[in-house]
Amino acid sequence: MTGSRYNRQQKLQGFGPEGQQRLERARVLVVGAGGLGVPVSQYLAAMGVGTLGIIDGDRVETSNLHRQPAYTPADVGQLKVDVLQEVLHRQNPDITIRAYPEFLEPSKVSNLLLAYDLVVDATDRIPVRYLLDDACVLRGIPWVYGALHGFEGQVSVFNYQEGPTYRCLFPKMPKAGEIPDCNTLGTLGVLPGIIGTLQALEAVKVLCGIGEVLRGKLLLYNALDQRMQAIAFPRNPQQQPRRLDANAYQYVASCGPGTGISLSEYQERKAGGEAHLLVDVREPEEFDRAHLPDAINIPLGNLKPDQPEFRQTPHIYFYCKSGSRSAQACQRLEGLLDGVTLYSIEEGMHTFFNLDNEKI
Amino acid sequence: MKVLLFGVTRDIVGEAALSIPSAEAGELATVGALKAFLRHRYPALDHLSSLAVAVNKAYATDTDPLDTQDEIALIPPVSGG
Numbered sequence: 001m002t003g004s005r006y007n008r009q010q011k012l013q014g015f016g017p018e019g020q021q022r023l024e025r026a027r028v029l030v031v032g033a034g035g036l037g038v039p040v041s042q043y044l045a046a047m048g049v050g051t052l053g054i055i056d057g058d059r060v061e062t063s064n065l066h067r068q069p070a071y072t073p074a075d076v077g078q079l080k081v082d083v084l085q086e087v088l089h090r091q092n093p094d095i096t097i098r099a100y101p102e103f104l105e106p107s108k109v110s111n112l113l114l115a116y117d118l119v120v121d122a123t124d125r126i127p128v129r130y131l132l133d134d135a136c137v138l139r140g141i142p143w144v145y146g147a148l149h150g151f152e153g154q155v156s157v158f159n160y161q162e163g164p165t166y167r168c169l170f171p172k173m174p175k176a177g178e179i180p181d182c183n184t185l186g187t188l189g190v191l192p193g194i195i196g197t198l199q200a201l202e203a204v205k206v207l208c209g210i211g212e213v214l215r216g217k218l219l220l221y222n223a224l225d226q227r228m229q230a231i232a233f234p235r236n237p238q239q240q241p242r243r244l245d246a247n248a249y250q251y252v253a254s255c256g257p258g259t260g261i262s263l264s265e266y267q268e269r270k271a272g273g274e275a276h277l278l279v280d281v282r283e284p285e286e287f288d289r290a291h292l293p294d295a296i297n298i299p300l301g302n303l304k305p306d307q308p309e310f311r312q313t314p315h316i317y318f319y320c321k322s323g324s325r326s327a328q329a330c331q332r333l334e335g336l337l338d339g340v341t342l343y344s345i346e347e348g349m350h351t352f353f354n355l356d357n358e359k360i
Numbered sequence: 361m362k363v364l365l366f367g368v369t370r371d372i373v374g375e376a377a378l379s380i381p382s383a384e385a386g387e388l389a390t391v392g393a394l395k396a397f398l399r400h401r402y403p404a405l406d407h408l409s410s411l412a413v414a415v416n417k418a419y420a421t422d423t424d425p426l427d428t429q430d431e432i433a434l435i436p437p438v439s440g441g
Contacts, residue, residue, distance in 0.1 A: 032441055035441055122441050123441050124439060125441075126437055126439050129437075147438040148438060148439075148440035148441060149367040149368065149439065150370075152438065169410075169412055169419070171410055172409040173409065173410070174436075174437060175409060178368075178409060179367070179436060179439045180368065180371075182440035185440065192440075220366060220435070229433075230417065231418065231419060232417065232418045232419060233414075233418075
């Protein structure tokens, strides 16, 4: 079966049996099993990448299905990596697929990368890209970047053959709320498929040493007019490898000091009997799937200072999926509620899922 | 001078591209001057921590010179995946 499976690409001049052997020896980590992670991992698996790792702590939601066609309505509520591992194994039983049902953390990423030669970024969080960039620089391995905004996409290959990194392009991590995400902006189903397959292509070029890799080039794609352009950018010698400090990859809330709080600190305060209100600012369908105990749901878009519940409490704690929308909630209400202190639980539901899956 | 807008800069400005007439563009001698001009016109641009600028499809820094015929791109990081 293996002999004929790759026949068509082995026939291809410039790829050949050598290209196939290099794919079979390759170990690739895909970070994220969502809109980008699905096409990236499906093509890398189908083409015969020998070892494929996929890391994501998210579960399949109904609102994912229009752009993540590996999942079906029957998979809703399941861990994405578990479903995807099964799908990929059925498609190509000859390769090794490792599923990590968790989110990438500063304390673990360095060890995890020891087992891989290349990383493909398929995350939907900017801080994770800074973490990946720093970790890949420390480990000396390249990573394939892909990201979306509305009808646009960006693709590049960072830290490849002494080439520039993500920090060379975007030196400073944005603050919470600065750059909207897909949950806020929406996304057209096919766009992550296009950007993800471009990423899979770059991964294959890096692994097989063919063609011209997007090293030092940022590809900008616009789906509405089908325009693609590449921007050349150099390595910035001022960007030096840095330690993977656990606190360096949280979104910094721009609503003043003292308002960001960790989930464990919140839980301690709650256990201490502090009078407070806990507000989940995610969309109703996200809330209905799972939420923290005692939380009320007010989606960020509906948040107003004259909410009746806000009048009866000295402390309001906001949380969302990843700390971005909750920081925006603080920002929006800052100075509008007399005698009330606002907090944003920085890690959001991400940490909660990681801490204890039984709680939800 | 033509300024192409990507990501959130397009949302802030409300257009895919801006055309700056030669009279105004002539005053903008460097990338830094153009950024200050645009931030004044669109204050929300000032809130971006990282904003890459390309001149004629090559990355540029604030001190790089500009010509009235240049095509500039404003490129912020984008989040989705």
